[in-house]
Amino acid sequence: QSVLSQPPSASGTPGQRVTISCSGSSSTIGRNTVNWYQQFPGTAPKVLIYNNNQRPSGVPDRFSGSKSGTSASLAISGLQSEDEATYYCAAWDDSLSGQEVFGGGTKLTVL
Amino acid sequence: QVQLQQSGPGLVKPSQTLSLTCAISGDSVSSKNAAWNWIRQSPSRGLEWLGRTYYRSKRFNDYAVSVKSRITINPDTSKNQFSLQLNSVTPEDTAVYYCARSQRGALDYWGQGTLVTVSS
Numbered sequence: 219q220s221v222l223s224q225p226p227s228a229s230g231t232p233g234q235r236v237t238i239s240c241s242g243s244s245s246t247i248g249r250n251t252v253n254w255y256q257q258f259p260g261t262a263p264k265v266l267i268y269n270n271n272q273r274p275s276g277v278p279d280r281f282s283g284s285k286s287g288t289s290a291s292l293a294i295s296g297l298q299s300e301d302e303a304t305y306y307c308a309a310w311d312d313s314l315s316g317q318e319v320f321g322g323g324t325k326l327t328v329l
Numbered sequence: 330q331v332q333l334q335q336s337g338p339g340l341v342k343p344s345q346t347l348s349l350t351c352a353i354s355g356d357s358v359s360s361k362n363a364a365w366n367w368i369r370q371s372p373s374r375g376l377e378w379l380g381r382t383y384y385r386s387k388r389f390n391d392y393a394v395s396v397k398s399r400i401t402i403n404p405d406t407s408k409n410q411f412s413l414q415l416n417s418v419t420p421e422d423t424a425v426y427y428c429a430r431s432q433r434g435a436l437d438y439w440g441q442g443t444l445v446t447v448s449s
Contacts, residue, residue: 220375253435262427262442263376268435306376310434317393318366318378 221246222307222321229327235295238324240307242288246319250310252290254283257304257323266305267292294326302328331355333428333440340446341422347415347447351428351440358404358411359384364431367402367413370442371424381431382411418447 223241230236240252251270255263265274267283270290282293290309294301307321337349351365358365364383370376380392382402392400401414415422428440 251434255436262429262439263436264439265435265437268433268437274435274437308376308378308436314394315397316391317380320376320378322375 220322221311221319222309224305224307224321224324226322227325227327229329230294230297231329232297232299234297235293236297236326237294238292238305238307238326240290240292240321242290242309244288245313246288246309246311247285247290248288249312252283252285253308254281254290254292255306255308257306263306297328299328302326331430331438333430333438335426335428335440335443337443337445339444340448341418342449343419343447344417347413347418347422347426347445349413349426349428349443349445350410351412352408352410353430354409356430358382358409359406361385362432365402365404365411366429366431366436368427368429368436369422369424370427373421374424377424379413379415420447423447 254267256266257263270285271283280296304323304325306323311319332354334352341347364381366381367379380402382390399416404411423446425442425444427442429436430438
């Protein structure tokens with residue numbers, strides 16, 4: 219069971235807006251920034267959003283992130299077929315000696 | 330452009346030591362602005378961060394609680410690479426292992442991944 223909780227699946231039709239949630243605690247999201255990763259089968263994850271809402275260069279502005287309290291969200295607007303992938307949230311966990319923790323991942327299907 | 334190239338065996342026997350290396354190009358293992366991480370992924374455990382090494386005023390290492398008693402991450406400044414050693418492996422350590430750079434808190438460059446199977 220992952221320290222950060224995500225829905226296992228999400229879906230949408232092309233052009234739609236989809237939101238993926240990530241729930242943590244006071245020692246994770248409550249105190250630290252959230253990053254989002256996109257992963258296609260057989261490849262390494264790629265950072266999509268860092269520091270809660272910042273996009274690396276090259277990431278389309280269709281992708282946006284937000285954080286409130288101990289939860290975070292990834293929003294994808296103008297959904298495209300190539301967005302079909304698994305999305306992971308991640309944050310530092312200050313409990314114990316400190317470590318990075320991930321959500322269980324959300325498989326996004328574009329219908 | 331930062332590139333990370335992983336190497337190491339894909340098959341390890343139970344109770345033995347898993348060893349992987351990650352060669353860095355386009356950055357330095359001694360950089361004061363980055364950390365060098367190992368992460369693994371398996372169907373049963375999902376993405377699991379294992380640990381990191383980084384240099385600020387001195388060398389630091391952080392390890393995940395789940396593997397802290399068995400893991401060592403070492404930098405090799407002469408070869409600009411870093412390594413992972415995981416001792417006393419069991420079949421539960423079977424996973425795809427990734428090395429990755431972190432900067433500004435995010436894992437921004439990843440290696441290609443190495444499937445390591447623990448089996449006799």
